[in-house]
Amino acid sequence: MQLSQCKILIISNMGPKPSAPFQGKFVHNQVWALAKLNPAYHYMRWHSDSLLNKLLKYPVFLFSFIWRFVISRQRYDIAHIHFFYPTIWLALVYKFCRNRNLKIVVTCHGSDIYKYQPPSKLYRWCAKQVDQWIFASSALEQHFSLPKANSKVLAAGIHESFRQAEQVTWQDKTIDLLYVGSLDENKGMDRLLAMLPYLTDKHVVIAGSGPWLSRLQTAATEFSNVLVVGPKNSSALKQLYQQSRYLINLSRNEAFGLVMTEAMCCYTPVIASFTDGAQEQVQNGVNGVLLSATDSEQQWLANATAIIQRLWQLPPEQYQRLQQQARTSAEPYLLKNIAEQLETVYQRVVL
Missing domain, CATH: 3.40.50.2000 (Glycogen Phosphorylase B;)
Incomplete structure (x- = not known):
């Protein structure tokens, strides 16, 4: 399948909140840089420092995803996850409910690895479902102890x-x-x-x-x-x-x-x-x-x-x-250069 024929869904558990209005901005910028591929984008919109938000933000994040993308006529071929765990569960829900052939690309940013050592059984099982790993740095990749068939070191990129x-x-x-x-x-x-x-x-x-x-x-x-x-x-x-x-x-x-x-x-x-x-x-x-x-x-x-x-x-x-x-x-970390490398990654996973 050619990349031009693919539908891409980008999922991030990061989003702005009153105490951090630019949180997750680098993912937004990356989505913007990939505009010619017309990716869909789901990120954590309900986000604050309140106790209620801390308790319910992930259930709301999941249910809004199901409403927007699982209960939808649009079928996606690639899901690109920013921040592996627990964000990976949204892609897995889509994979098992809508498209068993979904290719999953994961970008690890740091604490999605650092905070889950040693990895639990669920973490390990989720890792086995990933088709392509991307790590923000080579040192971060070395911290990841689980088997990975395909991996690449690639930063999120900085604004043009x-x-x-x-x-x-x-x-x-x-x-x-x-x-x-x-x-x-x-x-x-x-x-x-x-x-x-x-x-x-x-x-x-x-x-x-x-x-x-x-x-x-x-x-x-x-x-x-x-x-x-x-x-x-x-x-x-x-x-x-x-x-x-x-x-x-x-x-x-x-x-x-x-x-x-x-x-x-x-x-x-x-x-x-x-x-x-x-x-x-x-x-x-x-x-x-x-x-x-x-x-x-x-x-x-x-x-x-x-x-x-x-x-x-x-x-x-x-x-x-x-x-x-x-x-x-x-x-080399300017967004145009990063976007070109991501396009190569996407093309490879759907071949």
Whole structure:
């Protein structure tokens, strides 16, 4: 079967909510990049932080899927799942109710593997139904311990608007350190708070939302050099990246980390803690700096702040080389390139 004849359904358990208005945006962008294939798209529309939502969001997600796609005349040939478990169950419901020949493609993003170790019997059984695995990073693929006949490492991709980013010189930048992302413990917000007393000579901007927002806002009242700006769309982030000397990423677990890719595409080197995602993208001393793990958080903090201070001693030409290498390493992850690779994957599974 030719890909042009296939009907594709993309399913994601991610979606925006009041505390994270851009959650799952990278999947939306990928669907947009695949527009010529006219894929159908089902994502978690009812999403909030309320207890009721936490209890019922997956049943609502499933029943709305059944209403939209199982009780429908349209027949789909490929289901592409973003976030393997438990999202895979929607594709399996469709497969066993509507099309036994459905091909299932799964993109794993991180915690759909990290949080399910060791895998349960149901997890293992679901994995056997997958025709094509996609992993956000090679390190994430290595964490997946189950057999996989077909697999590929492929990031979700960054918006095409970043292709037109401009290189701004060190002297013309107005932000020293930029953080972008969820404001929670896994993303290292406790680490960032601990760093602030040592960064009083740096202009620090924090863009994002999450459970640590109020603590960071309180810190911003104590440190005049810190600005918390909340979540931003791609256009606003592009401006922030271009104006920042470095992006800082302090995650404890990160499967890939698209904000690092976005920053580097805007000629902004990355300072990152050692995670799967940082290891995949950041070449120490080439396009950024990796902060190695230590035995204690206190020692890690001392090492990290010392490294950051040394980065401000780099000669201008060395910083420019970091900028150029950052841009070069990020360009393959632009959405147009990712979409072309996905089309190849889809064509292969239906042959």
